Amino acid sequence: MASAHDVAAAVLAEVGRVTAMKLEKLVYYCQGWHLARSGSPLFAEPIEAWREGPVVPLLYRHHRQQLYVSDWPLGDPSRLTDAQRESVRWVAREYGRFSATELSTMTHNELPWRAARGALPESASSSEQLDVDLMRAYYARQMASxxxxxxxxxxxxxxxxxxxxxxxxxxxxxxxxxxxxxxxxxxxxxxxxxx
Structure with missing residues (x-):
């Protein structure tokens, strides 16, 4: 299985230089849509329901204090299967045009982030993990014939x-x-x- 590092590297290969916050949201959407399409996770690392939206702490530790990220030397896109690369390409194409703030707002309106945060106000800190099964079900429901x-x-x-x-x-x-x-x-x- 690919790691979140590999997915981050693949996302950056598709969209180029982005803010660290946008990278986090795109990696999150890659996980969600890949779960919906394949039934299996793209990477095993947890995603947490932070105040600004979903965040992969593993990635955050490496881009912390960087406003922009243009490459991800810890990851290797070639570790992704063809189906995984297609999920990344699709997310880059469909979500890459949105700003970090727009993506964050979108995640705040979606069930996986809201459910992980429960009754917490949006301004509260949280390290609750998003439920992978809920993500799979939520994004699968978004796909319709x-x-x-x-x-x-x-x-x-x-x-x-x-x-x-x-x-x-x-x-x-x-x-x-x-x-x-x-x-x-x-x-x-x-x-x-x-x-």
């Missing part, structure tokens, strides 16, 4: 009093399938409404 995603979006719209016709459902299928970017679809719809 195209038809399930369209059905859920249509049902949510109906709750809000909107109805998606067949044309809209087809457009949603395009987004869920990755054929159309969601931002492009929204811009197209705004343009259509403005006439």
């Amino acid at each position: 195209t038809e399930t995603a369209v059905a859920q979006a249509t049902a949510n719209a109906a709750i809000e009093g909107e109805e998606f016709d067949q044309d809209w459902q087809e457009r949603l299928r395009d987004v869920a399938s990755g054929l159309v970017d969601a931002d492009d679809l929204i811009a197209e719809e705004i343009g259509r409404l403005r006439g």
Whole structure:
């Protein structure tokens, strides 16, 4: 099994120089999404529910007092399997565009971090470990087939009093399938409404 050091090195190979906080969040998302996709952890080291979001203490000890990190000599991306490298690439592509603060906010809104912290206020320190099984279940629930995603979006719209016709459902299928970017679809719809 790869170590958190190997994953950190692989993340940096994909995204380049980032803040230490962003590196921590990207490594966390690599673990979560790999758990969901493969059922097994990407690395064995624990992740703790710190005030700023999930942190791998092993990594923190090595980047402590560094604002930016550009390489990780303690890790070797070649130790990752093809499936593990694909998880890292996917996270880098999907989450790499967000800032460290945005990623931290995202993790604060997700169950694995919140459950580990329990009733603690966000400003409190914590070294509680995130539950790997909860991470696996949480991120697995985020993955849905195209038809399930369209059905859920249509049902949510109906709750809000909107109805998606067949044309809209087809457009949603395009987004869920990755054929159309969601931002492009929204811009197209705004343009259509403005006439």
